[in-house]
Every structure is written in structure tokens, then in C-alpha cells.
Amino acid sequence: MSTTATITQTTADTLRVEPLPGRSFGARIILPSYARDPKDLNEEDFASLYRAVHEHLVVVLPGLADLDPTSQYLLTKRFDPTCEGAYGHTKEFRHQKSVLRRDGSSVPKQPQVQILGQGRADGHEGAESLELRHPTHMSFHKEPLSEQEMADGYTRFYRWHIDSALYELAPPVVTTLLGIDCPSGERQKIKLDGGSGETIESDVAATAFISGADAFDALSDEEKQFALTTTVVYAPHPYIFISPARATSDGFTMVSENLETPLEELPEWEDSKIKRLPLVWTNPVTGRHHLQVHGCCIWKLETAKGTQELAQARETIHGLMKQQLTKERIYLHDWQKGDLVIFFNRGVWHSVTGQFGPEGHRLMHQCNIASGADPVCVN
Structure with a gap:
């Protein structure tokens, strides 16, 4: 379990932090009544949120399906006063030979925010002819699962990573990920591939996290x-x-x-x-x-x-x-409509999981912004 201090609140009008039970990291955030939009948090409550993200590494703010992309951008930017631009959303990010080329489309009015998911989303936030594709291990792993294994409900972690261009730009401090349309109920069994044949179960296409x-x-x-x-x-x-x-x-x-x-x-x-x-x-x-x-x-x-x-x-x-490839070390977030997940991108690894069927559909917004300074190691 985490040895960091737990943040406590005494009134209903301050931000509440509820650590996830039985886990070494992760927390649920309850916004104060005055800030139904998290960008409107006052300095004291934002300071509590900032600490919570760094202490608990992954925090979930529920009930925000209608969060405007500009609000998401402003909230993300607030975590890092040095941030200097939108990570990755450049010509190189969409380069025809990049492994990231199909992993999202920019919101026209707020290009720092990416539209992710699966299926068609024509006209969403002004983006025309939008065909979203959830990345899967089948096109990325050397030895993907067989069709029969996938038909039996098995899947894999796609790619454990840190959000960063990793060339020229410094890694973002946080990533915010908003679930707008997240069908739930279908389950998947993720093969850990640690040699034991062990699996871990979650909702389809859960997002996985490991604490650095x-x-x-x-x-x-x-x-x-x-x-x-x-x-x-x-x-x-x-x-x-x-x-x-x-x-x-x-x-x-x-x-x-x-x-x-x-x-x-x-x-x-x-x-x-x-x-x-x-x-x-x-x-x-x-x-x-x-x-x-x-x-x-x-x-x-x-x-x-x-x-x-x-x-x-x-x-x-x-x-x-x-x-770290054990059930105890991995937090799998099963998405609910309106979840805003904020994770300390300089403190966790994360991975996409799963695959959707032909009629599968999901819609999400992601935002992370290149920092003005690289992370450091203080011995």
C-alpha cells in the first residue's frame, strides 16, 4: 500500500479524495459543489487535486461526460505552468509510417484534445468523416493471439508506455482522458504472458496502469x-x-x-x-x-x-x-460514461487493452501537453 499521506476534507464544499481500497495507488475525486467544471476549481482545491494526482498517480472524476474540450485543455495545462504546446499533434504524429498515425483525430476547435475510440463519429465536435479505430495487439505484437483465443474472450496488453513524443519535446506531466460514450458489461480476460498462464479480468478495452x-x-x-x-x-x-x-x-x-x-x-x-x-x-x-x-x-x-x-x-x-506483471501490481480502469481520468504521466506506465467487435463503439477525449522541462532524478 502507498505510504504517502491521505488528503482529508471536512466540509462538502471542498474537493474530496477517496483512495481506492486495497490498492497501492489510485483514487476517486469528488468535486466541490461550486465546481461542476473542474477548470473552475479555486486555488486551494486545485492544490488538493494536484497533490492527489502526484500521490495517488491515477485519479477518477466521475460524471463529466459533457465536459467541453476547452475545459479539458485548460485543466490539463494548469498542472504544468511550463508546458509549451500540444504534444504529438503535428505532421510527424500523423506521418504515414508512424505507429501512432491512426490513434486519434484532433478536435477542430481545440487541437490539443484528441478524439479516440472505436467506430464512426461523424460530426463530433465539428470533425467530419471520423472513423475511429481502437488500437489492438493483433497488428503490433510479433505473435498475436489466435482467432479462437480471441473468440474465447482472451486479449492482451497492447503497449505499455508513457505519453511522450520522445524526440525534441519533454514528456507531459499529466494526461487527462474523458469517457464520453463507454459501453460496459462485456468482459475480457487479459493474458499476462508472464509464463504462468495467469489472466486478469476486466471490462472490454479497460485502460491498465502500473505504478513506476x-x-x-x-x-x-x-x-x-x-x-x-x-x-x-x-x-x-x-x-x-x-x-x-x-x-x-x-x-x-x-x-x-x-x-x-x-x-x-x-x-x-x-x-x-x-x-x-x-x-x-x-x-x-x-x-x-x-x-x-x-x-x-x-x-x-x-x-x-x-x-x-x-x-x-x-x-x-x-x-x-x-x-510488475502481476494482478496485484496492475490497476485496470473499467470505463463508465463521464469518467475523467487524470494520471501522473511521469509516475505510471499505462496500456490499452482489448478489442471491439464489428459493431463496437466508444468515444473518448484525451489531452496531454509537452512540458517545458524534462523530468529529473534526485538522488
């Missing part, structure tokens, strides 16, 4: 020392770099088969814009260390004993990440 703080705490003393002294070097234009490759069955990293886009075939890049980030990021509120890495996009590891190149770096990171 729990991940760091679970390391051995030797592994902690390694992590604290290692820098992750991400590939130039990483989502284009990895596009021809395929992922491991647990979604933590890519299989090394020399299939990556050759560096000379990538869009023009500069060494000064390559992201070199610590493997461990320090939470500015709690002071806890978080093991934070996007295993699919790594290129090299710069360690105290020298540089690990791509294949070895992937093997090393996979070994550190897979220790």
Missing part, C-alpha cells in the same frame, strides 16, 4: 543502483523508427530482428533533439523514485559500465519491467 514507484521499490538493491545511474537514449523519431518491428507478447518492448526503419530513411533529425532521460524520475511532491521508461521506443542505455546497444538495452529494460 512500485516498480522501483520492487527492484533489488543492485537493480536500484543500476537504474539510478542509467540514462535512456530514445531513438530519433521513435514511433517511425519502430514501425516495421513487432512487440513482445506482454507489450513492454520490441522484438529485436533488425526490422527497424534505418536511420537514413527517417525524417531529418538532429542529435541535439534526441531525448536522453534518466531511467528513474523523482516525484516532485512525494520525493519517491519512479522507474519510468517507454520500453518500445528505447534505442540505447548509457550505464555506469558503458553503453548498451538496442538488443541488449531492450533485454535489460524488459527484465526490469516484467517484474
Whole structure:
């Protein structure tokens, strides 16, 4: 369980934080009566929300299905005064060779907010001819499940990641994710692929989270020392770099088969814009260390004993990440209409899960904004 202090409120007119029972992270937020739109929180209540996001890592604000995209953007931006623009929603994000190219469409009036989901949503927020596609492991993993396994209700984690361009721009501090139309009731069994045959059950297409703080705490003393002294070097234009490759069955990293886009075939890049980030990021509120890495996009590891190149770096990171692949370590959010999930993007890993049937439909809004400063590790 989390060792951080629990925030308490004494009146109905202040923001309430209710930690999720039986979990080491996660909380439910009840807004004060004056702020039916969370962007209107006063300084004191926003400070409580800010602390809650950093302490509990993933918080859920229910009942906000009608939240305006501009309100979502302003709330997201408020968490980071240094943020300088919209992460990812650029020509490169939609590059025809990027693995992210089909994972959303911008809200015309507020392009920092992305429309996600499954099925047609023509005319939504002024976006015409919108065909949404929920990303699934079938087109991303080297060895996807069989059709019979999927027919029997099994699925996988798609890709464990941190929201970030990982080239030129600094990772966002938080991501906000709003469930507008989230059909529930259909269940799925997610294969953990840890070698035990273990599964974990949730609603279809739940969003999965792992605490980077729990991940760091679970390391051995030797592994902690390694992590604290290692820098992750991400590939130039990483989502284009990895596009021809395929992922491991647990979604933590890519299989090394020399299939990556050759560096000379990538869009023009500069060494000064390559992201070199610590493997461990320090939470500015709690002071806890978080093991934070996007295993699919790594290129090299710069360690105290020298540089690990791509294949070895992937093997090393996979070994550190897979220790968290247990039911007890994973929080699966089963979406309800109107849920606004805010997660500390510099403190958790998350993954899409599941797949929809031919008539499946879902509609969501996502917002994260590149920060003006990279995360740091404070020893």
C-alpha cells in the first residue's frame, strides 16, 4: 500500500479524495459543489487535486461526460505552468509510417484534445468523416493471439508506455482522458504472458496502469543502483523508427530482428533533439523514485559500465519491467460514461487493452501537453 499521506476534507464544499481500497495507488475525486467544471476549481482545491494526482498517480472524476474540450485543455495545462504546446499533434504524429498515425483525430476547435475510440463519429465536435479505430495487439505484437483465443474472450496488453513524443519535446506531466460514450458489461480476460498462464479480468478495452514507484521499490538493491545511474537514449523519431518491428507478447518492448526503419530513411533529425532521460524520475511532491521508461521506443542505455546497444538495452529494460506483471501490481480502469481520468504521466506506465467487435463503439477525449522541462532524478 502507498505510504504517502491521505488528503482529508471536512466540509462538502471542498474537493474530496477517496483512495481506492486495497490498492497501492489510485483514487476517486469528488468535486466541490461550486465546481461542476473542474477548470473552475479555486486555488486551494486545485492544490488538493494536484497533490492527489502526484500521490495517488491515477485519479477518477466521475460524471463529466459533457465536459467541453476547452475545459479539458485548460485543466490539463494548469498542472504544468511550463508546458509549451500540444504534444504529438503535428505532421510527424500523423506521418504515414508512424505507429501512432491512426490513434486519434484532433478536435477542430481545440487541437490539443484528441478524439479516440472505436467506430464512426461523424460530426463530433465539428470533425467530419471520423472513423475511429481502437488500437489492438493483433497488428503490433510479433505473435498475436489466435482467432479462437480471441473468440474465447482472451486479449492482451497492447503497449505499455508513457505519453511522450520522445524526440525534441519533454514528456507531459499529466494526461487527462474523458469517457464520453463507454459501453460496459462485456468482459475480457487479459493474458499476462508472464509464463504462468495467469489472466486478469476486466471490462472490454479497460485502460491498465502500473505504478513506476512500485516498480522501483520492487527492484533489488543492485537493480536500484543500476537504474539510478542509467540514462535512456530514445531513438530519433521513435514511433517511425519502430514501425516495421513487432512487440513482445506482454507489450513492454520490441522484438529485436533488425526490422527497424534505418536511420537514413527517417525524417531529418538532429542529435541535439534526441531525448536522453534518466531511467528513474523523482516525484516532485512525494520525493519517491519512479522507474519510468517507454520500453518500445528505447534505442540505447548509457550505464555506469558503458553503453548498451538496442538488443541488449531492450533485454535489460524488459527484465526490469516484467517484474510488475502481476494482478496485484496492475490497476485496470473499467470505463463508465463521464469518467475523467487524470494520471501522473511521469509516475505510471499505462496500456490499452482489448478489442471491439464489428459493431463496437466508444468515444473518448484525451489531452496531454509537452512540458517545458524534462523530468529529473534526485538522488
